Amino acid sequence: MARRVVVLGIESTAHTFGCGIVDSSGNILANVNNTYIPAKGGIHPRESAQHHSDVAPRVIRTALSEAKLSMDQVDAIAVSLGPGLGPCLRVGATICRALAVAYDKPLIPVNHAVAHIEIAKLTTGFKDPLIVFVSGGNTIIAAYSDGRYRVFGETLDIALGNLLDAFAREAHLPHPGGPRVEELAKKGERLLKLPYIVKGQDVSYSGLLTAAVKLLSEGHRIEDLCYSLQEYAFSMLAEVAERALAYTEKKELVLTGGVAANSELQRKLMMVAEEHNAKFGVVPKALSGDNGAMIAWTGVLAYVHGVTINVEKSYVKPRWRLDEVDIPWI
Amino acid sequence: MRSIYLGFEGKIIKKGAEAELYLIDFLGIPAILKKRIPKPYRAKELDAHIRRMRTSHEVTMMFHARVCGVPVPAIYDVDPDEGVIIMEYIPGPTLKEMTLKDYEVSSIFKLVGFYVGKMHLNNIVHGDLTTANIIVPEPEKPFFVDFGLAERTGELEAIGTDVHLMLRALESTHYSKVKELFNAFLRGYREIMGGKVENVLKKVQEIRRRGRYVEERRAKIH
Numbered sequence: 001m002a003r004r005v006v007v008l009g010i011e012s013t014a015h016t017f018g019c020g021i022v023d024s025s026g027n028i029l030a031n032v033n034n035t036y037i038p039a040k041g042g043i044h045p046r047e048s049a050q051h052h053s054d055v056a057p058r059v060i061r062t063a064l065s066e067a068k069l070s071m072d073q074v075d076a077i078a079v080s081l082g083p084g085l086g087p088c089l090r091v092g093a094t095i096c097r098a099l100a101v102a103y104d105k106p107l108i109p110v111n112h113a114v115a116h117i118e119i120a121k122l123t124t125g126f127k128d129p130l131i132v133f134v135s136g137g138n139t140i141i142a143a144y145s146d147g148r149y150r151v152f153g154e155t156l157d158i159a160l161g162n163l164l165d166a167f168a169r170e171a172h173l174p175h176p177g178g179p180r181v182e183e184l185a186k187k188g189e190r191l192l193k194l195p196y197i198v199k200g201q202d203v204s205y206s207g208l209l210t211a212a213v214k215l216l217s218e219g220h221r222i223e224d225l226c227y228s229l230q231e232y233a234f235s236m237l238a239e240v241a242e243r244a245l246a247y248t249e250k251k252e253l254v255l256t257g258g259v260a261a262n263s264e265l266q267r268k269l270m271m272v273a274e275e276h277n278a279k280f281g282v283v284p285k286a287l288s289g290d291n292g293a294m295i296a297w298t299g300v301l302a303y304v305h306g307v308t309i310n311v312e313k314s315y316v317k318p319r320w321r322l323d324e325v326d327i328p329w330i
Numbered sequence: 331m332r333s334i335y336l337g338f339e340g341k342i343i344k345k346g347a348e349a350e351l352y353l354i355d356f357l358g359i360p361a362i363l364k365k366r367i368p369k370p371y372r373a374k375e376l377d378a379h380i381r382r383m384r385t386s387h388e389v390t391m392m393f394h395a396r397v398c399g400v401p402v403p404a405i406y407d408v409d410p411d412e413g414v415i416i417m418e419y420i421p422g423p424t425l426k427e428m429t430l431k432d433y434e435v436s437s438i439f440k441l442v443g444f445y446v447g448k449m450h451l452n453n454i455v456h457g458d459l460t461t462a463n464i465i466v467p468e469p470e471k472p473f474f475v476d477f478g479l480a481e482r483t484g485e486l487e488a489i490g491t492d493v494h495l496m497l498r499a500l501e502s503t504h505y506s507k508v509k510e511l512f513n514a515f516l517r518g519y520r521e522i523m524g525g526k527v528e529n530v531l532k533k534v535q536e537i538r539r540r541g542r543y544v545e546e547r548r549a550k551i552h
């Protein structure tokens with residue numbers, strides 16, 4: 001049995017600053033996250049970055065004390081270098097570089113999207129799933145093939161989480177927008193007509209947002225609007241997921257990312273999986289949104305396969321695509 | 331219009347994500363019956379609407395493509411309410427299968443590019459250009475199928491999306507040959523589209539930068 005490895009991972013790609021500590025058996029020893037909530041509107045990158053640098057020391061200290069570890073007992077530092085918002089990424093990267101140098105620990109580059117996938121695989125036990133990754137900034141359908149996660153479908157414009165949040169803001173629903181839309185949708189009775197836009201294996205949500213906002217201004221019942229918005233957006237996603245499942249012939253389907261907690265989306269994707277005799281799994285709610293544990297766990301996988309990066313070369317990569325990352329641990 | 335072939339007898343030859351394909355006997359000749367199946371995850375009224383629209387749309391677009399000289403199966407019958415199309419049976423492997431089996435396919439890709447250009451010049455956008463939607467009964471004549479997402483438009487945006495879909499199909503499934511095959515595609519595409527190709531490629535680049543996280547240096551199209 002290989003020696004136990006402990007990795008501390010830092011997440012700071014968007015509105016969440018998180019610190020997770022995970023060992024090589026997949027035990028999550030700590031997962032402390034602090035999310036920036038804008039007073040109004042969406043995330044302002046600079047304000048979010050300011051929030052991250054304010055809370056960082058406390059978050060990291062809390063994580064270490066939860067794990068009952070000192071920095072000496074940590075083997076390596078994992079950093080989420082992208083994709084994400086530049087100013088936010090730089091806070092996490094600066095802290096990780098400092099920790100790596102000060103405590104003389106190896107630094108491990110982690111791709112945020114890969115981390116959402118790996119934490120879902122760890123928690124569901126799936127080995128080779130088709131992945132539906134949906135969050136505020138991402139809508140990606142991917143599967144592993146020959147050394148990398150390949151992208152089989154994605155949004156052509158805005159992300160699913162962004163669609164729900166932006167609509168919630170237009171409707172003056174309080175934060176957090178997505179869950180509010182989900183609650184109201186349960187009381188929806190009428191399906192309103194909206195654009196259903198699937199292009200090949202991709203979806204397009206910007207037209208859907210515009211149309212929903214227009215119906216909002218025409219005074220339709222908010223419950224019907226939320227129901228219709230979800231019905232269209234999720235059906236489009238389920239359709240492209242089904243296409244990818246039929247195309248790749250994977251036998252597992254996993255849902256991950258912040259929007260994964262939505263029960264209606266889960267229900268639809270479960271039906272897709274059933275139709276193709278695939279197992280269906282969802283990342284647990286506590287690990288669906290951005291979090292430090294997923295960075296730490298992916299850091300473990302990378303570290304035991306020799307992936308590290310020199311501090312001098314640890315640039316943030318705001319546009320680091322999922323399918324550019326080599327995956328040596330599969 | 332109800333199809334007389336609704337009580338058909340045939341053998342299922344493919345169960346795709348959207349439809350089932352049956353090989354049937356149509357007035358004494360082999361034919362394909364394509365049936366769009368209801369999706370339990372969609373609200374009933376939305377599902378019925380989508381299947382009806384796509385079915386009637388598909389035959390219309392196949393007809394347009396055929397008229398302008400693009401190889402597509404001939405339509406024999408259609409029943410939008412049932413989501414059924416009966417069409418010519420084209421025997422042969424898909425371009426996806428041929429490419430995965432390492433056949434020499436660049437000349438086929440060039441032809442594919444040529445015919446896609448022909449569609450685009452005639453305001454037809456296929457909407458689901460993948461190598462699985464191209465059947466190759468003989469190397470000189472790749473047949474295009476699955477026009478359910480096609481559009482009648484000459485807009486650069488739609489044309490660019492079409493080319494993006496082809497490129498992405500290469501990246502996800504034929505990743506070791508992306509450059510070679512996309513270049514072959516472009517050779518045929520350029521042959522018919524001429525100077526318009528540069529504008530299309532610029533659009534493709536813009537589309538790929540839009541919703542996606544793209545490494546800046548990589549944003550150039552191969």
